[in-house]
Amino acid sequence: MAQITINKPSSSWWIATFSNPPINLIDPDTIGELQDLVTALENDAEVKVVVFRSADPDFFMAHWDVLADKATVAAMPPGPTGMHPWGDVLVRLARAPVASIAEIRGRARGAGSEFALACDMRFASRERGILGQFEVGMGAIPGGNPMARVAGLMGRGRGLEVILGANDFSADIAERYGYINRALPDDEIETFVDSLAGRLASFEKHALVGAKALMNEVTLPPDTVFQHALSAFFASTVHPGTRARGAALIKRGLQRRSDLELNLGRAVAEHP
Amino acid sequence: MAQITINKPSSSWWIATFSNPPINLIDPDTIGELQDLVTALENDAEVKVVVFRSADPDFFMAHWDVLADKATVAAMPPGPTGMHPWGDVLVRLARAPVASIAEIRGRARGAGSEFALACDMRFASRERGILGQFEVGMGAIPGGNPMARVAGLMGRGRGLEVILGANDFSADIAERYGYINRALPDDEIETFVDSLAGRLASFEKHALVGAKALMNEVTLPPDTVFQHALSAFFASTVHPGTRARGAALIKRGLQRRSDLELNLGRAVAEHP
Amino acid sequence: MAQITINKPSSSWWIATFSNPPINLIDPDTIGELQDLVTALENDAEVKVVVFRSADPDFFMAHWDVLADKATVAAMPPGPTGMHPWGDVLVRLARAPVASIAEIRGRARGAGSEFALACDMRFASRERGILGQFEVGMGAIPGGNPMARVAGLMGRGRGLEVILGANDFSADIAERYGYINRALPDDEIETFVDSLAGRLASFEKHALVGAKALMNEVTLPPDTVFQHALSAFFASTVHPGTRARGAALIKRGLQRRSDLELNLGRAVAEHP
Numbered sequence: 144m145a146q147i148t149i150n151k152p153s154s155s156w157w158i159a160t161f162s163n164p165p166i167n168l169i170d171p172d173t174i175g176e177l178q179d180l181v182t183a184l185e186n187d188a189e190v191k192v193v194v195f196r197s198a199d200p201d202f203f204m205a206h207w208d209v210l211a212d213k214a215t216v217a218a219m220p221p222g223p224t225g226m227h228p229w230g231d232v233l234v235r236l237a238r239a240p241v242a243s244i245a246e247i248r249g250r251a252r253g254a255g256s257e258f259a260l261a262c263d264m265r266f267a268s269r270e271r272g273i274l275g276q277f278e279v280g281m282g283a284i285p286g287g288n289p290m291a292r293v294a295g296l297m298g299r300g301r302g303l304e305v306i307l308g309a310n311d312f313s314a315d316i317a318e319r320y321g322y323i324n325r326a327l328p329d330d331e332i333e334t335f336v337d338s339l340a341g342r343l344a345s346f347e348k349h350a351l352v353g354a355k356a357l358m359n360e361v362t363l364p365p366d367t368v369f370q371h372a373l374s375a376f377f378a379s380t381v382h383p384g385t386r387a388r389g390a391a392l393i394k395r396g397l398q399r400r401s402d403l404e405l406n407l408g409r410a411v412a413e414h415p
Numbered sequence: 416m417a418q419i420t421i422n423k424p425s426s427s428w429w430i431a432t433f434s435n436p437p438i439n440l441i442d443p444d445t446i447g448e449l450q451d452l453v454t455a456l457e458n459d460a461e462v463k464v465v466v467f468r469s470a471d472p473d474f475f476m477a478h479w480d481v482l483a484d485k486a487t488v489a490a491m492p493p494g495p496t497g498m499h500p501w502g503d504v505l506v507r508l509a510r511a512p513v514a515s516i517a518e519i520r521g522r523a524r525g526a527g528s529e530f531a532l533a534c535d536m537r538f539a540s541r542e543r544g545i546l547g548q549f550e551v552g553m554g555a556i557p558g559g560n561p562m563a564r565v566a567g568l569m570g571r572g573r574g575l576e577v578i579l580g581a582n583d584f585s586a587d588i589a590e591r592y593g594y595i596n597r598a599l600p601d602d603e604i605e606t607f608v609d610s611l612a613g614r615l616a617s618f619e620k621h622a623l624v625g626a627k628a629l630m631n632e633v634t635l636p637p638d639t640v641f642q643h644a645l646s647a648f649f650a651s652t653v654h655p656g657t658r659a660r661g662a663a664l665i666k667r668g669l670q671r672r673s674d675l676e677l678n679l680g681r682a683v684a685e686h687p
Numbered sequence: 688m689a690q691i692t693i694n695k696p697s698s699s700w701w702i703a704t705f706s707n708p709p710i711n712l713i714d715p716d717t718i719g720e721l722q723d724l725v726t727a728l729e730n731d732a733e734v735k736v737v738v739f740r741s742a743d744p745d746f747f748m749a750h751w752d753v754l755a756d757k758a759t760v761a762a763m764p765p766g767p768t769g770m771h772p773w774g775d776v777l778v779r780l781a782r783a784p785v786a787s788i789a790e791i792r793g794r795a796r797g798a799g800s801e802f803a804l805a806c807d808m809r810f811a812s813r814e815r816g817i818l819g820q821f822e823v824g825m826g827a828i829p830g831g832n833p834m835a836r837v838a839g840l841m842g843r844g845r846g847l848e849v850i851l852g853a854n855d856f857s858a859d860i861a862e863r864y865g866y867i868n869r870a871l872p873d874d875e876i877e878t879f880v881d882s883l884a885g886r887l888a889s890f891e892k893h894a895l896v897g898a899k900a901l902m903n904e905v906t907l908p909p910d911t912v913f914q915h916a917l918s919a920f921f922a923s924t925v926h927p928g929t930r931a932r933g934a935a936l937i938k939r940g941l942q943r944r945s946d947l948e949l950n951l952g953r954a955v956a957e958h959p
Binding site: 358363 | 822823824825826827828829832834835838841842843844845846847848850851852853854908912915916919922923926928929932956958
């Protein structure tokens with residue numbers, strides 16, 4: 144895979160490192176690689192835990208590549224769930240018979256936040272971790288239905304602040320809200336996650352899989368709501384106001400290694 | 416409207432200030448004004464955010480006026496949902512195509528807490544904010560079904576402590592429990608809420624409405640449970656013990672600007 | 688009852704103190720006594736609140752007695768819900784028309800944590816309280832479906848960390864995660880719980896019962912998921928890896944007053 148490098152400390156423990164310069168955008172190729180990875184996780188008899196890391200300390204996953212060719216995106220064949228591949232990747236990862244951990248250094252926004260929310264657990268660097276769903280600030284409805292994830296993690300009130308407010312959340316507030324499991328000092332997070340992953344990898348796979356299946360039974364939203372969000376996202380992007388906001392943000396630095404991308408939560412509410 | 420003053424910094428941003436001296440009780444007139452306001456929010460094409468404030472720094476909304484004429488209350492015609500107007504106001508506000516923010520200075524108890532819980536977001540003054548559902552302490556079952564709201568915000572355990580314990584909760588503990596989004600210093604809360612509301616008012620209405628609708632899909636309790644709570648409330652108030660407790664509390668200062676109203680959570684468990 | 692002593696400060700307020708030396712294991716006799724106690728709570732006209740305490744400051748309830756005769760356990764007749772008596776006790780306690788409080792000093796692990804999670808409220812000693820679901824670390828799926836309880840208390844992400852990670856959680860982190868209502872200083876917890884219980888005991892029973900019933904309506908998982916977990920637990924214990932892990936832990940000190948029992952969360956991931 145070109146963007147995702149898989150490293151295996153053991154056959155039970157996979158580490159997926161994401162690198163898509165300049166700012167780790169999620170593009171159609173990323174989705175294709177994630178589909179292949181999730182399929183491998185579903186079928187491998189030995190893997191028990193997968194950790195998602197970023198090669199870029201400023202960006203875990205910046206957000207969806209808004210300049211991706213719209214015809215290409217619309218033409219992507221549905222995944223095994225019958226959904227558009229982005230929704231497909233998210234719901235299959237959440238159901239996968241393996242524990243998944245997002246180790247968040249840098250920004251996880253938009254689709255990057257959605258991906259982190261589809262993982263079983265999330266840990267973020269106290270100094271470098273930033274999470275947010277900036278889409279509403281650009282006039283778009285988040286397509287991976289983070290609404291359905293944050294509802295269970297932080298409740299409707301804080302969830303609406305995240306989704307409608309479209310701002311950036313530091314790791315400290317993300318921890319307080321339940322957006323992430325814990326914030327950890329930047330120089331300890333990798334050790335912490337390695338320790339947890341090594342622990343999980345040392346357990347019986349049947350127990351991990353069976354316990355997660357029972358958790359899935361009481362926590363996973365129905366697939367239909369992800370379909371609703373994908374439809375709402377595509378419909379929202381054709382509004383003239385949304386197109387104008389997107390164009391203005393691109394002019395100001397969106398998609399580039401820029402101050403605007405570093406501070407996107409603030410930037411979407413500035414109307415210069 | 417006599418009790419609620421609407422101020423509009425812009426056509427997208429409404430501020431509703433509540434004033435019903437001496438202690439901001441919610442009475443049948445309040446409900447009528449809230450019905451009209453929610454209907455206006457449902458139908459206005461431009462409003463994106465509404466902020467609820469109190470003119471009294473000690474009372475956001477004290478609680479339901481227990482001396483309101485029972486025949487009048489029972490005779491109030493149902494709202495558009497078919498429910499008693501109080502339940503009707505709460506469920507329509509939660510579903511309304513606009514972001515709603517409760518800015519809580521002073522006490523929000525009983526129906527006042529229920530109203531705050533029906534808003535999309537809640538922020539409280541660290542020094543002045545107090546929330547609670549004192550009803551069980553008086554022998555009554557809360558009629559606006561705060562049970563169904565706190566379940567999703569703080570979980571069953573803390574929710575049962577709030578509902579069954581019937582005590583006052585400071586803004587600090589309310590924040591820790593998820594009862595409110597955040598506690599803010601009293602001299603900063605208005606600036607914080609203005610900033611958030613101004614931000615929301617600057618976004619595209621279709622994106623706010625669409626994203627909230629998807630959140631509603633996964634977080635709103637079914638209307639039926641609100642009907643159950645209204646019935647349980649009315650049934651509970653006719654118990655002799657409940658009548659006796661209510662009468663004793665009124666004698667001790669309930670409904671007046673009194674020490675008892677300032678410390679109602681403590682007072683309901685004192686049995687002098 | 689031999690293991691559970693009931694003390695009644697008043698007819699409305701029961702205190703159940705658990706003592707099953709050496710480490711407060713839950714065995715078939717414990718379940719029988721808990722069934723009788725829950726039945727009494729269901730039928731008593733006056734009791735409003737029950738507090739669960741431990742006579743051993745190091746162990747609230749250690750965990751299920753893994754050496755209990757398997758034939759005896761399998762032959763235990765189902766309770767009134769039709770479920771195996773352990774699932775039966777948990778779901779009946781959660782539905783019981785009385786407020787229940789777990790006062791956790793010492794370790795509440797495995798079935799002990801499941802019991803605490805079935806109580807309406809949980810308070811733990813900051814210095815002495817430790818909670819955890821160590822089962823997955825031994826290769827077993829937790830049988831009392833703590834997954835369905837923690838989902839609502841702390842969300843899927845932290846819940847999966849607790850269940851799959853199988854580690855010990857201090858009272859401080861348990862409070863931050865929502866595993867417990869609050870952590871309290873060890874020398875204050877009994878006073879705090881007594882005060883809350885006395886408060887509840889002074890209220891109207893019909894109001895407590897009615898308000899809890901409305902909370903049950905929106906928070907209790909369906910009984911079927913508890914049946915699923917019991918089946919998954921029994922199936923998981925016959926795996927060879929699970930048997931081997933159990934045997935090794937017993938050799939190292941499981942079920943005895945040992946360093947291993949004091950630090951079981953750490954011990955299950957050590958593979959000497």
